Amino acid sequence: MTVLHDTALQHGTPGASALLRPWVLDEHGQIALDRSGTPDHFAVLGLPRRLGLDAQHLDITFRSLVRELHPDRFARQGAAAVAQAQRHTSLVNDAYRTLRHFEKRVAYVLEFAGDLQEERFHPPAELLTQVFDLNEAIEAMQEARGEGDADGAGRAAQDLRHAAAAIRDLRAEVTAQMHAAAARWDAAQDAAERAGQEVPALVHARTELRSVLGHARYLDNLLTRLDHCATL
Amino acid sequence: MRIHIAASNPGPKTDTRATVGIDLGTTNSLVAFVDEAGRPQIISGPDGPLVPSVIAFGQDGELDCVGCPANARLCEHPDRTIYSVKRMMGRGAEEVVAELGMLPYSVHRSAGSSAVRIEVCGRRFTPPELSAFVLRELKQRAEVALGKPVARAVITVPAYFNDAQRQATKDAGRLAGLEVLRIVNEPTAAALAYGLDKRPQGRIAVYDFGGGTFDVSILQLHAGLTEVLSTGGDTHLGGDDIDQLLVQTMAGELAAAGIDVRGHLDLVQRLRQAAIELKIALSTQEHATYPLDLAPLHQGKLDFTVDRPTFEALIAPIVERTLVPCRQALKDAGLQAGDIDEVVMVGGSTRIPLVRQRVQELFGRAPHVEIDPDQVVALGAALQADIMTTGRRDMLLLDVTPLSLGIETVGGVVSKIIQRNSAIPASATEEFTTSVDNQTGVVLHVLQGERELVTDCRSLARLLIPVAPMPAGLPRVAVTFLIDANGILHVTGRDIRSGTEKTIEVKPSYGLCDEEVVRMLTEAFDHAETDIARRQFIDARSEAQQVIHATEVALATSARTLIDDDELDDIKGEIASVHAAIATEHAEPVRAALARLNQATLHLAEVALAGALQDAVQNPRIEEALSHGPDPAASKPHHGPRLS
Numbered sequence: 001m002t003v004l005h006d007t008a009l010q011h012g013t014p015g016a017s018a019l020l021r022p023w024v025l026d027e028h029g030q031i032a033l034d035r036s037g038t039p040d041h042f043a044v045l046g047l048p049r050r051l052g053l054d055a056q057h058l059d060i061t062f063r064s065l066v067r068e069l070h071p072d073r074f075a076r077q078g079a080a081a082v083a084q085a086q087r088h089t090s091l092v093n094d095a096y097r098t099l100r101h102f103e104k105r106v107a108y109v110l111e112f113a114g115d116l117q118e119e120r121f122h123p124p125a126e127l128l129t130q131v132f133d134l135n136e137a138i139e140a141m142q143e144a145r146g147e148g149d150a151d152g153a154g155r156a157a158q159d160l161r162h163a164a165a166a167i168r169d170l171r172a173e174v175t176a177q178m179h180a181a182a183a184r185w186d187a188a189q190d191a192a193e194r195a196g197q198e199v200p201a202l203v204h205a206r207t208e209l210r211s212v213l214g215h216a217r218y219l220d221n222l223l224t225r226l227d228h229c230a231t232l
Numbered sequence: 233m234r235i236h237i238a239a240s241n242p243g244p245k246t247d248t249r250a251t252v253g254i255d256l257g258t259t260n261s262l263v264a265f266v267d268e269a270g271r272p273q274i275i276s277g278p279d280g281p282l283v284p285s286v287i288a289f290g291q292d293g294e295l296d297c298v299g300c301p302a303n304a305r306l307c308e309h310p311d312r313t314i315y316s317v318k319r320m321m322g323r324g325a326e327e328v329v330a331e332l333g334m335l336p337y338s339v340h341r342s343a344g345s346s347a348v349r350i351e352v353c354g355r356r357f358t359p360p361e362l363s364a365f366v367l368r369e370l371k372q373r374a375e376v377a378l379g380k381p382v383a384r385a386v387i388t389v390p391a392y393f394n395d396a397q398r399q400a401t402k403d404a405g406r407l408a409g410l411e412v413l414r415i416v417n418e419p420t421a422a423a424l425a426y427g428l429d430k431r432p433q434g435r436i437a438v439y440d441f442g443g444g445t446f447d448v449s450i451l452q453l454h455a456g457l458t459e460v461l462s463t464g465g466d467t468h469l470g471g472d473d474i475d476q477l478l479v480q481t482m483a484g485e486l487a488a489a490g491i492d493v494r495g496h497l498d499l500v501q502r503l504r505q506a507a508i509e510l511k512i513a514l515s516t517q518e519h520a521t522y523p524l525d526l527a528p529l530h531q532g533k534l535d536f537t538v539d540r541p542t543f544e545a546l547i548a549p550i551v552e553r554t555l556v557p558c559r560q561a562l563k564d565a566g567l568q569a570g571d572i573d574e575v576v577m578v579g580g581s582t583r584i585p586l587v588r589q590r591v592q593e594l595f596g597r598a599p600h601v602e603i604d605p606d607q608v609v610a611l612g613a614a615l616q617a618d619i620m621t622t623g624r625r626d627m628l629l630l631d632v633t634p635l636s637l638g639i640e641t642v643g644g645v646v647s648k649i650i651q652r653n654s655a656i657p658a659s660a661t662e663e664f665t666t667s668v669d670n671q672t673g674v675v676l677h678v679l680q681g682e683r684e685l686v687t688d689c690r691s692l693a694r695l696l697i698p699v700a701p702m703p704a705g706l707p708r709v710a711v712t713f714l715i716d717a718n719g720i721l722h723v724t725g726r727d728i729r730s731g732t733e734k735t736i737e738v739k740p741s742y743g744l745c746d747e748e749v750v751r752m753l754t755e756a757f758d759h760a761e762t763d764i765a766r767r768q769f770i771d772a773r774s775e776a777q778q779v780i781h782a783t784e785v786a787l788a789t790s791a792r793t794l795i796d797d798d799e800l801d802d803i804k805g806e807i808a809s810v811h812a813a814i815a816t817e818h819a820e821p822v823r824a825a826l827a828r829l830n831q832a833t834l835h836l837a838e839v840a841l842a843g844a845l846q847d848a849v850q851n852p853r854i855e856e857a858l859s860h861g862p863d864p865a866a867s868k869p870h871h872g873p874r875l876s
Binding site: 039063066067070071072073075076086087089090091093094096097 | 457459661716
């Protein structure tokens with residue numbers, strides 16, 4: 001079975017689906033998976049393995065591939081052709097679904113490199129203070145509501161909104177950090193492809209991405225909890 | 233009727249067999265095809281384009297009739313007239329009882345399969361078998377209209393149907409002798425029909441409120457490519473619920489007046505009929521009245537009157553429930569209501585003014601109602617059939633799966649492997665190993681749904697993944713789950729060490745396994761000859777009943793005074809012969825007697841027409857003039873005695 005690594009050299013010609021088969025399917029005509037069973041989404045779409053993807057270019061590539069490979073195009077050619085088209089189109093769909101969102105793309109690149117460990121994120125001290133304030137505001141609100149204190153609940157809700165706004169600002173900052181880290185990963189990937197092997201900068205860039213992604217997920221969980229409180 | 237076993241010779245282009253699009257509805261079904269000019273057309277029968285999804289059985293448990301004639305039996309023989317089969321598809325017995333409430337027939341769970349069985353006069357049927365009766369009716373209708381055999385079909389399902397419900401629909405197609413080219417989502421089919429004439433680019437919301445289900449889909453069109461962005465819905469919400477609510481209200485009022493209809497199946501059916509008529513009338517009128525016949529519980533007719541504000545207040549909660557999936561679908565597509573360029577209305581329930589008003593308020597624009605909401609889905613299905621069989625259209629549908637697919641993990645928790653709203657075909661590969669030495673298989677429980685716990689999701693199947701016996705943890709099996717373009721799951725396992733690949737049988741939790749379908753197909757084939765004869769008799773009988781009815785209507789008008797007693801006796805004699813011929817249960821005597829009756833009524837038809845024309849000069853409503861009969865159905869012109 002062909003194993004495609006994150007450092008494997010792939011110079012994709014965008015939209016050139018004629019090249020799809022040798023990349024995606026191994027010598028038995030089977031789907032090539034990496035060691036964790038993940039298909040190579042970049043290779044499927046014929047795109048270079050970079051996080052800085054042009055969204056419009058991705059959309060156009062996806063649509064042209066799907067128009068060509070969709071099983072409905074093969075309905076007159078019998079069950080085997082349809083089954084093959086199902087497999088190919090599912091790969092294109094799966095690749096597009098994962099790569100079209102920047103943060104899913106980051107997570108996928110790490111997962112493909114076997115580098116997405118469930119590592120506990122350690123929030124910095126100032127964030128912990130904010131989370132502490134947040135918890136207090138939530139408790140105050142619940143308490144005030146429990147006692148039927150409309151004014152108190154209103155004030156607590158106000159505090160909660162301020163705290164949430166601060167978390168959202170922080171989340172936006174983390175997104176910006178992730179973009180910067182992604183650009184560094186792309187540059188390291190360029191270097192690795194030139195060198196034909198993994199370079200230290202790439203390992204470093206992955207570590208950085210993993211840490212930023214962990215931060216982002218921590219904040220998302222917080223925001224989900226806040227949204228939940230807001231609907232109560 | 234001929235049973236066509238699925239394409240043994242799938243020859244392209246030179247095919248003389250037709251392909252149709254079928255909307256298999258909860259209440260009504262339709263069949264459509266694409267004509268030579270490339271336009272989709274509905275195929276109408278003598279009773280119009282709709283075939284009520286109702287199946288009537290005789291006392292012996294043999295099929296009696298399907299569609300309009302079966303609908304007419306609902307009140308007469310509620311215990312052997314089946315409706316709303318779609319609500320039973322892919323469900324377990326307990327669910328069917330919960331879903332449909334009090335049923336006039338018994339529901340069973342048969343040994344060896346959890347699929348529900350409906351008992352009618354001592355015979356048991358699965359929902360796919362019952363749906364197959366409706367599909368055969370549609371197939372037959374198309375074969376008569378197109379003058380050639382129909383072998384293949386695209387059949388639509390609610391977008392929110394799960395794997396079991398889709399599989400059940402596909403099985404029904406096979407049992408009806410149809411090769412099911414594709415299962416297409418109803419809102420997507422509707423968008424295809426609209427997209428044909430509308431803008432090539434843009435975002436569309438399809439609001440599909442049918443008889444038994446509610447669906448909403450958000451789609452993006454790009455020059456021939458129809459991409460579904462998100463879909464949502466409720467498979468337990470439809471026009472039926474509105475009828476049910478009205479029936480309950482009416483039954484409550486009757487109970488207050490000392491009339492208890494509970495336990496009177498025929499009266500409950502009459503109430504249901506009244507509720508439907510009132511609902512339909514209130515879409516165009518401010519008040520509606522229905523004279524309800526409650527014999528034998530009550531002498532004379534009771535007038536039920538409902539005004540629109542009362543009706544709207546009653547149904548408002550149901551309409552509000554449809555808006556919840558709409559907001560969710562927008563959110564899932566990452567869009568605001570204002571981003572939608574067009575809103576398309578599908579399904580009979582969208583004729584209700586309150587529904588249109590609330591949808592307009594939500595999306596901030598007037599919805600499209602140009603194409604008949606009852607027909608648009610079948611037209612789209614025919615287009616999809618044309619896309620797949622002719623290759624003459626540069627159009628493509630890219631749909632999504634409505635529900636997430638997951639597998640059971642430790643502690644009864646569901647691990648999602650394909651998220652809902654993923655474009656299909658979609659796949660996911662997971663690797664598994666063993667926990668015990670020399671274990672020969674891994675059992676996987678596959679589920680569908682959005683909740684975290686196994687008990688809250690829908691069990692699809694249990695899979696047995698074969699593993700070569702080895703010390704625990706050594707085997708490595710990659711299992712690929714593929715949801716195909718029909719939204720149906722396929723599973724393949726691959727031994728990573730040996731590279732051998734194997735298709736894994738999906739044993740459905742609710743539904744028929746392949747052997748059962750094959751057995752039913754064989755049975756249907758065995759019965760094919762008797763089915764044809766039965767079918768011809770049923771057709772002849774319906775035609776005869778229509779002519780007799782029309783003749784009796786004509787005799788009740790002033791035309792009666794224009795014919796002499798001899799002629800009247802002649803006609804009555806021929807009517808009696810037709811009745812006698814029907815009693816033989818064979819088509820030929822009925823056709824012969826019917827021909828004589830038609831001959832005997834030629835003069836009556838002439839004078840009835842002349843009288844009607846004369847009346848029409850004074851009263852322009854010719855249809856009304858033609859029928860002074862008591863039956864409102866008689867006002868349809870095609871029910872008149874051979875007037876032309």
